[in-house]
Amino acid sequence: MDVKTCCLAALLTGEATGYEIKKMFEEGPFAHFQSASFGSIYPSLTALRKAGMVSVSTATGEGRPDKKVYVITEAGRAELLEKLEITPGRDQIRSDFLFLMFFSELQAPDRIGDLIDQRRAYFDQALDDIARVEVESPAGPGRAFVRGFGKAIYTAALRYLSDNQKPLLDELTTNHGSRPDAGGGNGPDAEHDNKTTQAAE
Incomplete structure (x- = not known):
């Protein structure tokens, strides 16, 4: 599954930062069957934002750097539902x-x-x-x-x-x-x- 689709799927569970999305693929619900790195997540989120599939806001924390919080839009949800119609490829095992x-x-x-x-x-x-x-x-x-x-x-x-x-x-x-x-x-x-x-x- 491409990283943009993975990001949309992660955001379907709720708003999240890029870091929180990455954690979903390291320790969360997607960790056992998909992967996504920082190097691919942030460019994908940028592309999704430009396409109107996610929105972004800035959260300010006391004593901490500001962080971008992403939310899936209706267009993003429709895109994800369309992607879910694909025929899955063969599973790949790397061990x-x-x-x-x-x-x-x-x-x-x-x-x-x-x-x-x-x-x-x-x-x-x-x-x-x-x-x-x-x-x-x-x-x-x-x-x-x-x-x-x-x-x-x-x-x-x-x-x-x-x-x-x-x-x-x-x-x-x-x-x-x-x-x-x-x-x-x-x-x-x-x-x-x-x-x-x-x-x-």
Whole structure:
């Protein structure tokens, strides 16, 4: 989804500053399925204001810099409703964790175990956060559906990690112990040591 549409969606929940909009994509309701940076939010808000889709006012705070507060207009709401008619594209997954796991054979088994433990803790925390939000902020059917979708994904991911962590680590440990550089005699470090010894002689 383009950033201008994301900004309109954020403002549909209420007036907000550019910073508050950014927080919605970092920690708020959109954090798990959309992203927007400061570098893209402010130009998008400027374009939306020029197009009459948002209005802006200046809020003055005691002892604090003035801040611009944005509000969606009727034209902006109509634009958002039109954008919601699109056919969604394929979901894109970007995961440093999965990238590292793809090359798990090249890393120490203990490190892989730590990475999986950390990811399990992350999913546990995410499920706790969803449960807390469900109590603190009851949602309409659309938001409830998205929360349930997130719970299903995190729960399935946790189950997969729990079921497959030990088999993976067992296999990695076996393979790691049989690697040429694991025995201390034939790896690159041993070759370097041999050359150093020969040079000293």
